[in-house]
Amino acid sequence: MLYHLLYPLHTTISAFNVFRYITFRTIYASLTAFLICFLFGPWVIRKLSYMQIGQYIRDDGPQSHHQKAGTPTMGGTLIIGSVAGATLLWADLSNVFMWITLLVLLGFGAIGFIDDYLMQVKKHSKGLTARGKLFLQTLLALIAGLLLVLSPDFSTQVTVPFFKNISLNLSWGYVFFAAFVIVGASNAVNLTDGLDGLAIGPTIIAAVTYMIFAYVAGHMKIADYLQINYVALSGEVTVFCGALAGAGLGFLWFNAYPAQIFMGDVGSLSLGASLGTVAVITKQEILLALVGGLFVIEALSVIFQVSFFKMTNGKRIFRMAPLHHHFELKGWPEPKVIVRFWIIAIALALISLSTLKLR
Ligand code: 57M
Numbered sequence: 001m002l003y004h005l006l007y008p009l010h011t012t013i014s015a016f017n018v019f020r021y022i023t024f025r026t027i028y029a030s031l032t033a034f035l036i037c038f039l040f041g042p043w044v045i046r047k048l049s050y051m052q053i054g055q056y057i058r059d060d061g062p063q064s065h066h067q068k069a070g071t072p073t074m075g076g077t078l079i080i081g082s083v084a085g086a087t088l089l090w091a092d093l094s095n096v097f098m099w100i101t102l103l104v105l106l107g108f109g110a111i112g113f114i115d116d117y118l119m120q121v122k123k124h125s126k127g128l129t130a131r132g133k134l135f136l137q138t139l140l141a142l143i144a145g146l147l148l149v150l151s152p153d154f155s156t157q158v159t160v161p162f163f164k165n166i167s168l169n170l171s172w173g174y175v176f177f178a179a180f181v182i183v184g185a186s187n188a189v190n191l192t193d194g195l196d197g198l199a200i201g202p203t204i205i206a207a208v209t210y211m212i213f214a215y216v217a218g219h220m221k222i223a224d225y226l227q228i229n230y231v232a233l234s235g236e237v238t239v240f241c242g243a244l245a246g247a248g249l250g251f252l253w254f255n256a257y258p259a260q261i262f263m264g265d266v267g268s269l270s271l272g273a274s275l276g277t278v279a280v281i282t283k284q285e286i287l288l289a290l291v292g293g294l295f296v297i298e299a300l301s302v303i304f305q306v307s308f309f310k311m312t313n314g315k316r317i318f319r320m321a322p323l324h325h326h327f328e329l330k331g332w333p334e335p336k337v338i339v340r341f342w343i344i345a346i347a348l349a350l351i352s353l354s355t356l357k358l359r
Contacts, residue, residue, distance in 0.1 A: 003092050007128050020295050022235050025090040030246030037078055037250020044263050048072035052119045055262055062328045070144045074116045077266020080109045082247035089242050095236040097281050100147050107140045108273035112265030137183045145178030153232050161287045164359040182276035183247045189272030189296035191302055191322050195251055196259035198338050202294045203271050204248035204343035208293045209349045210278045211241035217282045229283040237281050293348035298322045340354035
């Protein structure tokens, strides 16, 4: 909004020329989102506690989690509000990709909200059914995929990281591919969200990584120099990624161990889906498996554990899935698991960034 209001005045006040630059608007979008989260955090925590939206803790989980009972959840509403507010303030509102990313953020946030609301407010113990949740996620992701494919000049080619000469044109099949990436990312972040700061840390790391990819993909000269897909107009998604990282930091302030608030499904489903959408827009879809490798490892631990459990009538590979519970049950203190998982996420993000040169 500020871009539309202030940039046109640059002919009279030359300092307003700065609103033209994506880098400038990204920095301020992230600071704005951080401040919204940071300043409104205590109020949201008080409000949620007052409304008794406190986490119910399952009996079958690690013992250490019982002391977390009653921690306010649905903090994702704060993250979504900060990201949407900061993006609307700093992005170019005529940009189609910015709107599609916001649609996914808010849409998946709404699905998560319904789930949390049923569970926390209506005390409907399981929330939405797994099938109902997956149906709504798939529907929304297909709509986002369709909107992307219909966007002007959007390529339906899929490229493979590290191999610049391998690419596949999926044509209309790209809609399903995009939906798969978005829904997969959404659920993987949701599975990871089981320790204080465990999901938001790697989300910030992935948002910063995609902030760089979005800037590069949207800049014709840099994209050409690095020989990566140039995606016209995708540069504006940089502002969204900045807002995501900023809001993540603001939320982490309160979600850091010992957490004063959890994000709930409203947070985890929407953050994962947004990262999936950004990966699709920047044409770095497959690379998301590496950028968000930690989420993939957590999701795979569940898939292997559940399959093995069913095949062997109750035997397990890990002490408990998702993987973070395995390490907790091995005796690692919670903060150690969290920080070590963050370290892995940073290393994976650095390897992902190296694909800009290694190809
Ligand atoms: C939701 N939710 C957390 C919080 C957060 C198929 C199966 C593996 C699915 C999986 C599952 O349901 N995962 C998705 C995980 C929960 O956190 C809430 O949920 C929101 C995210 N959706 O924002 O509102 C608990 O996680 C802890 N937490 C923190 N700090 C945070 O910042 O400590 C969350 C955020 C919170 C809190 O304790 O209550 C969760 O873990 O439930 N199921 C599981 O993860 C279960 N695994 C399992 O049953 N494994 C089995 C196999 C055979 C399926 C096995 O390995 O034997 C575990 N979850 C729990 N207890 N709580 C195991 C038992």
